[in-house]
Amino acid sequence: MSKFIASAAIRGGQEIVKEADQLLKETLEKYGPEQKVGFANTAYYLPVIYAYTAHKVEKLGDMIQPMEQAKALLPRRMPTEKLWLPYLGETLDAGVATLFAEEIISGVRHVMGVQPEKQNGYTYNGPIDDIQLRTWGIQLVDGRMPGFAAIVGRAKTNAIAVKIVRELQQRNILIFLSGNVNGKGIVEQLLEEGVELGYDTFTVPFGSDTISAIYALGFAARSALTFGGMKPGQAKDVLLYNKNRVHAFVLALGEVDDLKYATAAGAITYGFPTIADTVIPNIMPTGITKYEHVVSMPFDDIPGNDDMERAERLIQRCIEVRGLKLQITKVPIPVSYSAAFEGERIRRGDYQVEFGGRGGVTFELLLSKKLDEVEDGKITVVGPDLDAMPVDSNQPLGVVVEVAGRKMQKDFEPVLERQIHHFVNMAEGVQHIGQRDIPWIRIHKNSVARGFRLRHFGDILYARLHADFGAIVDKVQVTLYTKQDKVRELREQARQVYNERNERAANLTDESVDTFYSCTLCQSYAPTHVCIINPERVGLCGAYNWLDCKASYEINPTGPNQPVPKGAVIDESKGEWEGSNRFTYQHSQQQVNRMTLYSLMDAPTTSCGCFECIMMIIPEANGVMILSRDDPSMSPVGMTFSTLAGMAGGGLQTPGVMGHGKFYILSKKFIPKEGGFKRVVWISSNLKEELAEGIKEVCQRIGEPDLMDKIADERVATTVEDLVAFLETKEHPALSMEPIIQ
Amino acid sequence: MPPVETPVEKWAGKIHEVNLGGDARRLVVGGETTLPFLHFEGAIPHPPAVAVEVQDRPPASWAPELRASWGEAMEDPASWAKKAVEYGADLIVLYLSSAHPDDQNTGPQEAKKTVTRVLSTVDAPLIILGPGIAEKDNEVLVAAAEAAAGRRVALGFCEQKNYRTIIAACMANNHVAVAKTPVEINLAKQLNILICDMGLAPDSILMDPTTGALGYGLEYTYSVMERLRLAGLQGDKMAAMPMFCTVGEEAWRQKEARATEGIPAAWGDIATRALRWEELTAMTLLLAGADVVVLRHPQVVQRIKATIQKLMTKE
Known part of the structure; x- marks a missing residue:
């Protein structure tokens, strides 16, 4: 807590409480305690006081009690030079006292008939009525409105004031306006510029002084009572509701005086941070608010070419500080965009330009950056665009996507990067294949004729990353390069990143993490099946690895991928932990008590139905066979894949038979208890070929460099007799291992 | 023969009790601590x-x-509802079908009017359903929610892709939400979690796991509902919502309930057959754990009411 802010807020609180007290006394003398008090068209009395204390103010006399409470809340002493105390509590108390005092003053003003305020022929709005509260409240609750901005003070110029309001309106953010600096406020500035204010334009001019900003907090308090199901007086719940669900912030324009500090302190109790465009102390640690409490962003120091750009950045920063999430529903490109175009193929002769493919130079790279290093929505094309390229030509292309987000992690980069393919492919007339440094892209002539340009790649990525990954991504900027030299140069840098990622993935071991992830997507047809996905073992379907699940959980915390704390180890070599057992038991309809993650013979993983491979022991060969889903031929055990799958699938746990993902074969955690890869005596030939490189490495690693050739497939053995004969000729090591069935 | 002891299961969970209706007539559904009729x-x-x-x-x-079977009553939703109550309906499901863009594309004003009229004609609790187009649903259901404030109606359908606005309207006016998911236990549960995350209480949700008619996936529906109910009784609070099934709609759109020509003679009289189709579908889903069945034919309403009464009689 800043001592400066604490002192100012407490001073401001003392002043306004005194003023309110005085005003209340005078009004009581004049009108008497029975005089009716209340804001127009609301069932919530004086809403801040009502929400905080459940006290109903219906008459002037009813204000005495909250007035006394405000006085009692005021801290007795100011922070001193000598005695340093954690004065956060005092400051917030002063803030609440300020809110009570401001609301009392507003109530008295209603009695005096000076609300809504009239000035220079303009009538301000005053408090928001209940009908409007419901209309906006529903939009705030369902997310169509990301939040509200309470702007207090005056912008540096009228043009900046207009820009700020436009930036907020564009994002559907509700705007509450009040206050002034030296007699002139933002409302006047906007009126001078002919900006239309009112409910229809999401702009509500409360009044010309700071006190009228209390209506914003009254609105917030009523939201919690209306939509949060809170009862008046449940102060803590009301405040937490606001912190977690009413995404509001205070934007202080111009000089911040004591009363503004005091009001801001009151707003902080709701979890609403303050952003100021002047030099004031920052309060950066999180706590009462979700992120920073007070952020100073002196307007003239904001980077930007002109004031308009600075205003834009200021609003960006407000959105970051409050953690607002914007909804983007439509991808703004001149061609159709839907899943129907995903598998589209564009033939030679039909495309205007081709990127990559044989001999082409392309790459796609997604990087996470710091929040202040990314300008949200910035899309740049460096080099010639589609319409400037010769028809039918092959061109270089580098796509660099930079994202930033409070919850973004470096590990999510590849997860998001892989989505580029999926996102771009959905545009009509765009064919996209491959990723990293092998993308192969074709763009149809018709699409170019309809105005499709390279920047639309950026538009697609911007919109979809926000829409689908908004939980982890706050900002997206995209740069597309089309000059040969530049693309080559950047591709080298990108390759370094890919290598680092490969190494990271290789070093990501089960021992190095304390949490695995579940996947229960398949429970729709295999109710007792639970996938536990660990870094060294992909999901059975091969579609989800540990990092994907981790990201998926961040994006969708109630979804099918949940964290599974490993807990105490039971048997490391079999891959059995207390945590994974507990999770499996709870999520398998209490059918599976134990599940080892690495063993084929002892409580193996359950099998869903969409596993890429199925592994089964062949006792006669003292080993295991691995049958691929794509292999329709007969296996040595006398069953095809589909027969075996029918036997093992559906959520069953069958010792000796197990569904698994392809890449599990290459894992260091491949059935270690049963002897590891040395046990493999038979693999479907298509799988053997597909994973040839990886399998060779595994053979090297386990000290059996010739093992690959000793493993049979359907071309040499479809019966046990043939298999055993083949293994004996080749002297397969499994034959001399200890018996697989003990 | 020695007496056989009836095996009795001890369940840890309880299905949420959902209150519907206004002061004049209240209805509670749910609250079971066992499987149907045990x-x-x-x-x-x-x-x-x-x-x-x-x-x-x-x-x-x-x-x-x-x-x-309904005759002229169908011309006016209020008279229709009144007649339905006379036939024994415990509650009315009011479909705002006219709001569909391909129908009359009516808007919030009309919805408000219809809801107000029905509510002022019958005391029975109401479940109000939109036309099934997200944008229109949100428009008319928000209006309906306001018109029905104080009568605790249910509003639907909340679906995974569109639930937030309807839930906000429920919270603002103390109504109940009907959450619909496509025949899938995890999705059903997830939608309940998402709705509760928004702040609506678990006892303000009915779930529609999506049903099929007899001969059209009924057994699959049955097993999803059974599993949801088992999960709820085992203590999973997010699966313990009372279940809501649109039986009439499903049964009456099948060939067996409509065809009069080009069918085997053994199928018999259309009236008998169609009614049985709806009745059997309803009975099966009640045995799977349905707490609210929505019917179309007045005679089936009477038959099902009578059967429920028998099944509710403890011996």
């Missing part, structure tokens, strides 16, 4: 409720048999 095992404090489907304009596509 009175010897646990409590079934409230019988399953029978709802009658009423549309806000005469449904031209309904089978002649159905239309004949």
Whole structure:
């Protein structure tokens, strides 16, 4: 807590409480305690006081009690030079006292008939009525409105004031306006510029002084009572509701005086941070608010070419500080965009330009950056665009996507990067294949004729990353390069990143993490099946690895991928932990008590139905066979894949038979208890070929460099007799291992 | 022969009790601590409720048999609802079908009017359903929610892709949400979690796991519902919502309930057959755990009511 802010807020609180007290006394003398008090068209009395204390103010006399409470809340002493105390509590108390005092003053003003305020022929709005509260409240609750901005003070110029309001309106953010600096406020500035204010334009001019900003907090308090199901007086719940669900912030324009500090302190109790465009102390640690409490962003120091750009950045920063999430529903490109175009193929002769493919130079790279290093929505094309390229030509292309987000992690980069393919492919007339440094892209002539340009790649990525990954991504900027030299140069840098990622993935071991992830997507047809996905073992379907699940959980915390704390180890070599057992038991309809993650013979993983491979022991060969889903031929055990799958699938746990993902074969955690890869005596030939490189490495690693050739497939053995004969000729090591069935 | 002891399961969970209706007539559904009608095992404090489907304009596509059974009442949703209550409906499902863009594309004003009229005509609790187009649903259901403030109606359908606005309207006016998911236990549960995350209480949700008619996936529906109910009784609070099934809609759109020509003689009389189709579908789903069945034919309403009454009699 800043001592400066604490002192100012407490001073401001003392002043306004005194003023309110005085005003209340005078009004009581004049009108008497029975005089009716209340804001127009609301069932919530004086809403801040009502929400905080459940006290109903219906008459002037009813204000005495909250007035006394405000006085009692005021801290007795100011922070001193000598005695340093954690004065956060005092400051917030002063803030609440300020809110009570401001609301009392507003109530008295209603009695005096000076609300809504009239000035220079303009009538301000005053408090928001209940009908409007419901209309906006529903939009705030369902997310169509990301939040509200309470702007207090005056912008540096009228043009900046207009820009700020436009930036907020564009994002559907509700705007509450009040206050002034030296007699002139933002409302006047906007009126001078002919900006239309009112409910229809999401702009509500409360009044010309700071006190009228209390209506914003009254609105917030009523939201919690209306939509949060809170009862008046449940102060803590009301405040937490606001912190977690009413995404509001205070934007202080111009000089911040004591009363503004005091009001801001009151707003902080709701979890609403303050952003100021002047030099004031920052309060950066999180706590009462979700992120920073007070952020100073002196307007003239904001980077930007002109004031308009600075205003834009200021609003960006407000959105970051409050953690607002914007909804983007439509991808703004001149061609159709839907899943129907995903598998589209564009033939030679039909495309205007081709990127990559044989001999082409392309790459796609997604990087996470710091929040202040990314300008949200910035899309740049460096080099010639589609319409400037010769028809039918092959061109270089580098796509660099930079994202930033409070919850973004470096590990999510590849997860998001892989989505580029999926996102771009959905545009009509765009064919996209491959990723990293092998993308192969074709763009149809018709699409170019309809105005499709390279920047639309950026538009697609911007919109979809926000829409689908908004939980982890706050900002997206995209740069597309089309000059040969530049693309080559950047591709080298990108390759370094890919290598680092490969190494990271290789070093990501089960021992190095304390949490695995579940996947229960398949429970729709295999109710007792639970996938536990660990870094060294992909999901059975091969579609989800540990990092994907981790990201998926961040994006969708109630979804099918949940964290599974490993807990105490039971048997490391079999891959059995207390945590994974507990999770499996709870999520398998209490059918599976134990599940080892690495063993084929002892409580193996359950099998869903969409596993890429199925592994089964062949006792006669003292080993295991691995049958691929794509292999329709007969296996040595006398069953095809589909027969075996029918036997093992559906959520069953069958010792000796197990569904698994392809890449599990290459894992260091491949059935270690049963002897590891040395046990493999038979693999479907298509799988053997597909994973040839990886399998060779595994053979090297386990000290059996010739093992690959000793493993049979359907071309040499479809019966046990043939298999055993083949293994004996080749002297397969499994034959001399200890018996697989003990 | 030695007596066989009836095996009794001890369930840890309880289905949420959902209150519907205003001061004049209240209805509670849910609250079970056992599987359907197993009175010897646990409590079934409230019988399953029978709802009658009423549309806000005469449904031209309904089978002649159905239309004949309601006659002129169908011209006006309020009279239709009144007649439904006379036939024994515990509650009314009011479909705002006219709001569909391909229908009359009516808006919030009309919705408000219809809801107000129906509510002022009958005391029975109401379940209000939109036309099934997200944008229109949100428009008309928000209006309906306001018009029905104080009468605790249910609003639907909340679906995974569109639930937030309807939930906000429920929270603002103290209504109940109907959450619909496509025949999948995890999705059903997830939607309940998402809705509760927004702040609506678990006892303000009915779930529609999506049903099929007899001969059209009924057994699959049955097993999803059974599993949801088992999960709820085992203590999973996010699966313990009372279940809501649109039986009439499903049964009456099948060939067996409509075809009069080009079918084997053994199929018999259309009237008998169509009614049985709806009745059997309803009975099966009640046995799977349905707490609210929505029916279309008045005679089926009476039959199902009678059967429920028998099944609720403890011996």
